[in-house]
Structure formats: C-alpha cells, structure tokens
Amino acid sequence: MTQASQTLQTAGRRWAGVAGIVFIALFVAAVAADTPGFLSTQNFRAILGTTTFVGLIAVGMTVIMISGSFVSMSLGTLATVTAIFFIYALKFGVGAAILSTLALGAMLGLVQGFLIGAWGANPIIVTIAAGALLEGASVALTGGQALSPPDNTYAFLNATPYGIPVGTFVLLLLVVVVEFLLRRTRPGREVYMLGESRAAARAAALSLGEIGCWVFMLAGVSAALAGIFLGSFNHGASLLLNRGTLNYDAIAATLIGGTAIAGGRGSVWRTLLGVILIATITNLVLLRGYSFGAQIFFKGVLMTAFVLIIHLRSQRGR
C-alpha cells in the first residue's frame, strides 16, 4: 500500500468517525425538537447540572483510560464519599472544607494509583475493592445517616452567574487545565506513553508508580470537585447520592469522546462533548417518560457500540 493511500485511508476513517458523531448528534437534536419541554431555560439548566456532575468525574475517568488503566469502578463512590466529607467539614468554614475535601480526594486516588501504577495491580478490581472500603468506612463514620450542612456559607457554589451554574465554569476550567497538563507537560506526555505500552514506558525508565499516582490523584481531585458540587446542590449528603448511574455515565461519556479503551489516545475536551451527549440523552429519556430501566438500557447499548466501533477502527489502523 502506498503512503498516499494510507494517509487517505486514515483521513477517511477520521471523517467516518466524525460523521458518526454528527449523525448521532443530529438524531438526538431531532428527538429533542420533537420533545415538549426540552427547549426551556429551566431544562437547559437541568442538563447543565447533569453535565457538571458527570463531566467532573469523566475528566478523571478520561485520564485513567488514557494511562491504560481501563476505568475506575468507584469514582462515583469517591465523589459521594467526598460529598459526605465536604458537608461534615463545612463546620470548619467553607474554604477549609473545599481544600480538605480536594486533599482527601487526591489522597484516596493516590493510594489506588500507587497499587495500580507501581505494582501493576488490576485496576478494575483495585477500584471495586476501594469502592467497598470507602462505602464501609463512610458507614462506619456516619452511622449510615444523611448529613446536613451546619449553615449556608456554601450557597455561592450553587449560584448561577449569567444563568450558568458555578460548577459548569469549574468544569470548563478543569477541562482546560487537564488538557494543558496532558499536552504540554512532561508528566502529561508520560501518561500517554504509559497508556501506549507499559513495557515501553518501563524500558524508557519512566517511574510507573509516579505516573500512576499522578493519574489517580488527578482523578481523585476531579471526583472530589464533583463531590463538593453534589453536596452543595443537594444541601446534604449520604451514600444514596450514588444510587444513580454517575460512574457508568462518566465511563460512557469517555468512550463516546473517543478515548482508546486500551490507553494511549484520548482528550479531555472530546470527553466533554461525550458528557453533553450523555446528559442530553438522559434528559430526553426522562422528558419522554421512559423508565429508569430503559434509560440504563439505552446507555448500555450506546456504550457497547462505542467500545466496539473504537476497537474496530484502531484494529484497522494497524
């Protein structure tokens, strides 16, 4: 095969992918136009709310997937547990609460990242076990009770300047910062190298433990941000916050954004597009009165389809 035709094929594949996304977006837009109640300020605010919570977690999920650790099965749990901690810590002042919650998220991520990065422990099982430990620990500490905030000093976190929630601004800022870290800094490029090939990264004398720690610390911080906004949005926190499909939504958004399941490729801003799509679909399914089961079912199908499409495309690329 000549160089030129290969380049053409690569370009063709890329455009086929873009065309696929555009097609899905158009389809969703058509359904949206046909759905009464979709085009209202209130509804857009609801979509932005979902986008914020899922998006903050999905940023962490994307970095994990790029690093080659598949997914975390418990970033949603981490967000819930940090939300509980945030509400508890509010009694020390809102500033201290925010900072200590972020530190807690970073620390809890770091431990998992070390086990996965340095020792190559299976990420799926480590994160499942971590989720069980986090839930157990939070029940042990709170007695399973829902916590309420002591005052409303956190109210500014629910503000909507220019009609857009503060959390959405924070999400956009996080996307810009993480995208910068990934593209323009050495640890960022090392994350891609590790995702491309663990063996090659080791041969290049990269410290796998250190990269793993960075990746999961970043994911922990993004989950903690989600926790902070979850806690303030709900004016309280308990493990029940995790009863939705937060974690799976974040995984689905990351896959829809085109991050390679096996690692090495992906970008945070494309994940953001995936999040918006997932949030819109969730919203439409609710507005059109489908059941919870149908909602989960659709997302599962969408996710599986993307897993397969991305895999098949990367196969042909070789």
Place this chain on the structure above:
Amino acid sequence: MMSEKSLIPLFVARTLRRLLPLLVLGLVLSALIALPLYSDARVSSFSINNSLQNAASLGLLALGVGLTMIIGEFDLSSLGVYAIGGMIAVKYGADFPVVGLLLAMLLAVMVGGVQGWIIARTGVSSVPLTLGGYIIVLGTSHLVSDSQTLAYANYDVGIWLDSVFGGILSPRIAIVVGIFLLTGAFMKWTRMGREIRAVGGDRRASRASGVQVDRIIIGVFIASACLSALGGGLFALSTAAAKPDLGLAPFIFAVTAALLGGVSLAGGRGGGMGILMGVVSLSLLETLFSLLGTPVYMVNLIRGALLMIVVVIEAPDLRRSLVTLRNATAVR
C-alpha cells in the same frame, strides 16, 4: 532489563500456589474450631449450614467468573446475569420453578454467546465489552421488573431447596456442590479442560498447536453466564424474592473467592475444586465474623480489604519491585 530473580525458588512458589486454597480453608476452619478459645461464641451445625447456604448462593457466580479468569478474560456482565437470572426464575417460574430456571439459562446462553462471539472474533478487551453488557443486562432487569422487587409466591420451593439434611447440607447446597464437582472433573480430566487452561496460559501458542481458541472463548462465556443465571435463580427461589440490582457485593465475593481458590488474573491457572474451596473459605470466614458479632459495616470493610489484599498479591510487578528493593538494600 533486570533478570526476573525470584525471592523464593520457583518450585516452592508453585507448590505454595497449588496449596493456597487448602491452606486458606485450613486456616479459616482452625479459626472457627478455636472460636471458644478467644470468644464466648461457638460453632454449631446450624451456623455451618447457614454458611454453606451462603456459599451455595454465590458459589456458581464465583465459578463462572473464575472460568473466564482462567482463560485470561473477565466477565463483568455475570453480575447482571446473576440478578436477571433470579428475576426470570421468579417471574416465569411461578408454577414450575424448573421452567423459570431454564428460561433464565436460555437468556444466559444468548448473553454469554453474543459477548463471547464478539470477544473471540474482534479481539476486543473483555472488560469494557462486558461492562457494557452488564449495563444492558441491568437495564433489562429493571425493565422486566419495572424496578420493583418481585416476590415469589411459591414458598414451598424455597423451603424445599433449603431444607436441612445430614446436619449441614440442603438440596441447594448439594446441587451447587454437584456442579462444582462436575466442572472440576471436567477441567482436570478432559482434553477440553486442559485446552481451556492452555488458552489462558498462552493464546497464540495454543492456537498454533491446533486448539480451537474461538470456540473455547465462546463456550466459556456461555458457561459463565449459565452458571451465574442458575446461581441467581436458585438464590432468588430460596429467598422467594428477586431484586433488579444487587449492587457489586456478590461480584466482590465471587472475585475474592476465585482468587483465594488459586485462580490467577493472568489466566491459565485454577480449577473447579480450588474455586469451591475459595468459596467455602470465604463463606466460613464471614460466618466467623458474624458469630463474633462484628457489625455489618465492618464485614463490608473486611470484604473490601480482603479483595484489595489478594489483588495486590496477584499484582504482576509486586515481586519485581520487592526484588529491586532487596537488591538495593543488598548493595548498601
């Protein structure tokens, strides 16, 4: 690259590995027997029966997950199949429970077959694919039940399944142990059993030596789904209720039991008997804690911690970094 020098001689490591399930079981049993020495509690045949009932509830799920781990894959969807298996058995087995169980397994054949076929044909990693499959099955389970817990009116079935005989056994325990014995014998003495382990050990080499790798992968995924559905069905019939979503807890039990039972995450190792020992050990361990009056959240913490410990011991680079550490201290 550093030479892969082991901390302990290879044959010792291998023997230890083979004896691990037995060792764990022995340890838990001695802790149970020695119970009066360190607490007021003591073991009764009732509590052993209870423990084995629990082992029967989750054992087949562990066997299914373990089988996919032996071929070097991972089946997250088995957890969903476990839940929906119970749902279908309860919903369609009102008059004839066997019909409900068969329908549950029929669905499982489809779920496992489709996933296995996709994995064998496209080479896609089984983790994300079966995660998608899990979510689809979970959605279906909610759809089938309208997100409600379904009750099973035919109580007699559950009462019979769990009726005690021989002091510590019950029909359900006997069924599950029987399936384990069959699977164990199959894995040990048939050619296909050896081929299953070979596929997990080195897929390319086994394909080169004429093993029908694709068929084995599809077959194991079907078997995994069927075992999970049957386990979930029997569990739901015995408790006379089926929930659409059981959370991750059964899966945590299953993976821990398989790993304690000598299955390796890297594939190629393990068998039915080992997984049975893992299941019984873990179940007896939980009984031990409940006899000691440990609060529920503590049991959950222990479950998570145990899984974390076994997965870290399994971590491929743990030994490497220990060797590096030893060399570093030796130089000093």
